[in-house]
Ligand SMILES: Nc1ncnc2c1ncn2[C@@H]1O[C@H](COP(=O)(O)OP(=O)(O)O)[C@@H](O)[C@H]1O
């Protein structure tokens with residue numbers, strides 16, 4: 001059974017509050033598990049922009065990343081470590097590389113073909129700990145990168161993978177969550193206004209392991225972070241969260257894929273975004289595949305967008321594909337609501353200033369995700385960054 | 394002694410078909426502690442009057458004045474009017490996604506008072522006010538008006554009236570769409586607010602039934618953008634029997 005719903009919101013003056021699109025038309029989609037995969041860029045045809053994985057992306061803005069030569073040298077990093085988190089460069093032939101996933105599109109394959117060494121972030125030990133790796137100063141050179149984040153069995157930890165400054169980067173991030181491990185990965189995109197960043201994250205969740213994966217996209221001209229999670233062993237659990245604020249001329253995209261492939265696995269996908277300004281654009285595609293081995297699956301995915309001004313566009317497309325009847329639950333929701341003049345009037349009629357009214361609504365809307373990050377300092381910084389976005393800074 | 398004065402108010406609205414004149418010279422003086430009922434048929438301009446007092450940007454004042462204790466209300470922004478002591482209970486309260494009732498009330502109270510309310514008293518005040526209005530405490534954590542029934546939205550308006558303590562409140566068809574029980578609860582809330590703060594009330598309604606629970610000092614019949622007749626509570630009884638036809642016929646005749 002395949003259920004797909006699609007909503008494309010180009011707000012109109014009459015749109016109030018949140019409009020649910022959960023009962024949209026049923027459109028058949030290609031079976032996600034049958035998609036072509038390869039680590040070789042030459043195996044993919046040149047990108048035209050008509051492919052299902054590219055059709056909502058501004059492909060002309062990053063032809064260098066999908067078809068050009070990429071510099072695979074080590075990226076400039078700022079790291080703040082913790083005991084039990086090792087950060088090192090490993091060779092292309094390391095056995096871990098390729099164990100969490102395989103590229104499904106050309107930018108990802110191009111990065112895979114061209115990276116030199118991979119960055120390994122290895123988490124061990126049962127104490128909670130936080131490590132941060134920020135990529136910075138990447139400049140205008142089109143680059144390829146590969147990162148492996150590995151949580152040893154029964155380990156716990158939180159890894160922040162950040163990006164600042166200018167960049168033209170295509171990369172793959174493999175997340176290997178060992179048996180019984182509990183890992184949080186926060187990918188924070190705070191690039192400069194001209195940056196282009198295309199990322200594919202591939203997570204493989206071991207038996208009874210848990211991954212919390214959070215994508216925060218604020219800065220960059222085009223930012224596309226596509227996390228795939230393979231719930232490959234029984235009892236695996238993924239909580240995939242996302243937060244984005246798209247302002248004038250920005251394209252922020254995320255294609256989230258969860259593959260339930262073992263008994264009694266659980267997934268929760270919650271992405272929330274705000275859009276403000278002429279040409280602010282967001283794309284969210286959420287594919288959930290419940291394979292025939294995945295009895296007892298419990299799955300729910302949702303995307304909510306808050307539109308703060310005219311001239312924006314939010315695409316929101318949940319797809320659910322179920323190959324077994326024996327599941328605990330599966331659902332999806334998608335809604336795009338507008339913060340409109342009537343809401344502003346209502347709040348101001350209670351004495352609240354216009355600035356405060358906007359802040360109130362956006363903060364209320366996005367806080368649910370911010371609070372999940374679990375790093376107080378980062379939560380505060382992101383809250384401040386969101387308020388700066390609101391003020392058009 | 395506070396007073397809200399409306400003098401020769403003319404208001405236009407921009408529509409797709411061009412500018413329309415809706416209010417055509419409204420005069421009204423409301424003193425603190427008075428209840429004025431404005432009654433009129435649909436489309437006569439009652440909500441326009443309410444929105445204009447609150448400062449909704451869609452309505453343009455082309456002539457006349459609104460004064461609050463002598464201050465020019467028309468020069469104030471929407472939020473300044475609220476902070477000056479004006480309150481509008483809306484006919485169709487707006488849903489605010491992502492903002493809980495608790496957060497909204499605290500933010501509004503802080504804005505109106507110019508300082509955050511003392512936490513201990515505030516929490517108690519909110520709980521008491523919600524209890525009085527028979528609102529389940531779960532409402533506090535829901536988003537403002539989101540998924541509320543019509544009656545719940547109206548209660549939420551009166552909750553704000555009781556907590557924000559304005560000098561003057563305009564209640565725009567607060568009674569519409571309420572069953573008898575809800576109507577009583579909401580009316581009690583309005584009467585309680587008046588007892589506690591002595592506010593002046595402009596009670597806009599289409600029907601007379603709310604006047605059984607909220608006793609007006611003055612009744613104004615509103616037809617075609619102005620006050621066609623005014624009197625005491627007995628005027629409401631006459632409207633109950635005769636309806637608005639008499640005024641509308643007169644209006645049509647005078648227009649010819
Ligand atoms: N925003 C608006 N745009 C267009 N027409 C409006 C608008 N507001 C009010 N009107 C028109 O003005 C007239 C009075 O409306 P309203 O003030 O809502 O009346 P009432 O509240 O007495 O029913 C109606 O004919 C209505 O269609």
Ligand SMILES: [Mg+2]
Nearest residue numbers: 439440484566
């Ligand atoms: Mg009305």
